[in-house]
Amino acid sequence: MASITFAALQHYWWFLVSVLGSALVFLLFVQGGQMLIYTLGKNETERSMLVNSLGRKWEFTFTTLVTFGGAFFASFPLFYSTSFGGAYWVWLIILLAFTVQAVSYEFRSKPSNVFGKKTFETLLFINGFLGTILLGIVVATLYNGAEFSLNTMNHVKWDNPARGLEAALNYHNLLLGFSVFFLSRVLALLYFRKTIENNEICNRIKKQLIINAVPFVLLFVSFVTILLLKTGYAIDPETKSIVFEKYKYLHNLIQMPLVAIMFIAGVLAVLWGIIATVVSDKYDNGIWFTGLGTFFAVLALLLIAGLNNTSFYPSITHPESSLTVYNASSSEYTLKTMAIVSLIIPFVFAYIVVAWRSINKRKITRSEIEDSNEHHY
Amino acid sequence: MMLLNVDPSLVDWSRAQFALTAMYHWIFVPVTLGILFIIAFMETIYVKTGDPEWKRTTKFWMKLFGINFAIGVATGIILEFEFGTNWSNYSWFVGDIFGAPLAIEGIMAFFMESTFIAVMFFGWNKVSKKFHLASTWLTAIGANLSALWILVANGWMQFPTGMYFNPDTARNEMVNFWDVFLSPVAVNKFLHTITSGYIVASLFVIGISSYFLLRGRESLLAKRSIIIASVFGLISSIAIILTGHGSAVQVAEKQPMKLAAMEGLYKGGTNAELMGFGIITPGKQAFDGKNDYVVKFGFKGMLSYLIAFNKDHYVPGVEDLINGVPEKGILPAQERIDKGKIAVSSLKAYKIAKKNGNTAEARKMLALFNENYKHFGYGFLDKPTDIIPNVQLVFYSFHAMVLLGTFFVFVFLAFFWFSFRNTIEKFRFRKLLYYIALLCIPLSFIASEAGWVVVEVGRQPWVVQDYMPVSAAVTDISSSSVQLTFFIFAVVFTALLIAEVSIMTRQIKIGPTKQEK
Secondary structure, X not given: OHHHHHHHHHHHHHHHHHHHHHHHHHHOHHHHHHOOHHHHOOOHHHHHHHHHXXXXXXXXXXXXXXXXXXXXXXXXXXXXHHHHHHOHHHHXXXXXXXXXXXXHHHHHOOOOOOOOHHHXXXXXXXXXXXXXXXXXXXXXXXXXXXXXXXXXXXXXXXXXXXXXHHHHHOHHHHHHHHHHHHHHHHHHHHHHHHHEOOHHHHHHHHHHHHHHHHHHHHHHHHHHHHHHHOOEEEEOOOOOOEXXXXXXXXXXXXXXXXHHHHHHHHHHHHHHHHHHHHHOOOOOOHHHHHHHHHHHHXXXXXXXXXXXXXXOEOEOOOHHHOEOOOOOOOOHHXXXXXXXHHHHHHHHHHHHHHHHHHHHOOOEOHHHHHOOOOOOO | OOOOOOOHHHHHHHHHHHXXXXXXXXXXXHHHHHHHHHHHHHHHHHHHHOOHHHHHHHHHHXXXXXXXXXXXXXXXXXXXXXXXXXOHHHHHHHHHHHHHHXXXXXXXXXXXXXXXXXXXXXXXXXXXXXXXXXXXXXXXXXHHHHHHHHHHHHHHHHOOOOEEEEOOOOEEEXXXXXXXXXXXXXHHHHHHHHHHHHHHHHHHHHHHHHHHHHHOOOHHHHHHHHHHHHHHHHHHHHHHHHHHHHHHHHHHHHOHHHHHHHHOOOOOEOOOOEEEEXXXXXXXXXXXXXXXXXXXXXXXXXXXXXXXXXXXXXXXXXXXXXXXXXXXXXXXXXXXXXXXXXXXXXXXXXXXXXXXOOHHHHHHHHHHHHHHHHHHHHHHOOOHHHHOOOHHHHHHHHHHHXXXXXXXXXXXXXXXXXHHOOOHHHOOOHHHHHHHHHHHXXXXXXXXXHHHHHHHHHOOOEEEOOOEXXXXXXOOOOHHHHHHHHHXXXXXXXXXXXXXXXXXXXXXXXXXXXXXO
């Protein structure tokens, strides 16, 4: 009886970590937007409008990333110690890319900022570029695995001297990396469409939307097709040992129809938001469709990575060291304690919505940006 | 099995990198923790009185807070992930306990802070006055809650409790959340640390206000700010003395070697002396027979008295802790190392026996392991003197913190006295007072960093007291990789610090906005 409860908790926590991960991908619109400041803004005021529109949201993305890390640590500490310690360089580059972001909004337009506005705008670009691609690549290793082994003390030994950077040499990982890159830009365009009132910017958004949505769709479809045809690292339910299973992820979708429905609905919503914005001049709610769609599609992809007896972090070199929700999780007591804590998440979500709406009630206009009594970035 | 032959330079560079990140992080966090409450008090008065000058005052400090906040966040994310990247063996060994507070911190505190901070900055003309005020308070509470959880995690490393070691997963597992959360070390640490932040923030506000008074500008704003900050600083000073005492009592009980280092006490005894200040004999090592101090000014018996309210209380010194004092229940360090090695090898034997299906042997080895587990960390040490931290660094940091903290009480009292009677601008030596206040800004940063040096250097070589030394905690990676990231971080953090100081000084010179509607 106890073991059933423990397994349920392990699955519940994989679900929660996946929810945070999916929210994070949606919130990467901030990173996408940071890459478009010069593409969409042709003068100082326009660029300031764009930066300020993102500046009200960057902390959500940042906080979600930090919480994602904390929740992963608390629920699956073996992933934390294996991946962070093992794939050292790729994680540290991601961290650095986020470190330079945090100050850039606040410092960008302040006088005496030593390095100049351009530098901080460049840092925002770097954060967008590296942050999205590398996070995509890292997430792809949940399917494609990494080169490591664990000893009897569960200490990681990384088998590749590139310490995580080797993941960027796998074309399937790259496909997801660039899908996330273009997706973040698409989401950003839709977010700007919703929050900024300026005709010139809106016209540029439309053009850019097509330029970014087409490669996104092509890359994403290729990634998913290859994923579904892939042989996966499955867990033998009897022995709990790792076995190879052809079409593992396709099987996961078929065997978990709710997840499949979630995936399809998510993808359709993503497309709907994009298309509706492109064809209409007035429509500005694309971000909600594409955003929610992103959330559900990514959630489905993360669920098939770890549920249904699937290894969520396979070891290519030592398959027996592969991480699963069973062998990588915290103890039953900790998962149970944390499950109680997780009950406050809906409450947190509710106040985020209230605060978000109160700030976004009115669109950002030229006059607000030019008012010196307002707080600006 | 574990990393028994770790490259010592890897351990040093990993420690250096963590210390670098933590110390940069701690430049910014104390002001954030305290100034948010000061801002919240000011805004409360504004909402109650409707006086636009209070709004202007609130917004001025909020602007300075914003500059400071971002960089604290930037360094904070690195700290969180460094547990995994650089201390991955640690992350597994205690992740079952240590991860929970970090996750709760994110869910409970960071979201609260980051959600309401946006309302606080951008909501002035978008939400009602009361909603805005509530957002300011919630930002302050959120920031302090995040301090709570990370300090609970730190407290647990100093005094591991509420867990047992599971030999099959090879890690410690939590058995009682409340023991971890409400551990006396964690509670004291939290209160002592946040109140130190309130003091740093109060001195920051008083110092900058003094600058305005020196320049003859913004007199009303400056005097009002000083009243609030000096009251807040005084109350916090009382709290910090009490919690500082509480922390020292905890250290005496749970980390006697740290206490010995804090006091530079090589040979302990009853009627132990409390050092007011002193200079340790340069190059002093345990057992070298040299005098402990070149110069000293101490209070005989005071240390014993403060710890147990009894001057006959026995306080062990560094050498006693190495040699052992059997009648006081202190084992010689060598004996603990021997027992630790038994724990390490019996765990290994247990795992092999279990794998081979030899149940009887496995049971025997497990019993042997459990008997010696409380010495487990010692099994990774080479020699008894490995348990001695850098005594001089800990001693001087501790005394710098205490002396500065005492000095700050007088600064707060002076400012409180004059601002309460509104006579500061008539005081004969006011300029001197203003300059002292300005000087207190850097001094408060030094005192606050010194506190962390005491806590973290003082507990060396332990990552988890008695259970895991730094050498067993570190990620298996080349020392040169860590060296490289150390220098990258050093350059990035320093560049950001330079920009922040430059922006901050400029904003202070510009001062508050001209008028407020």
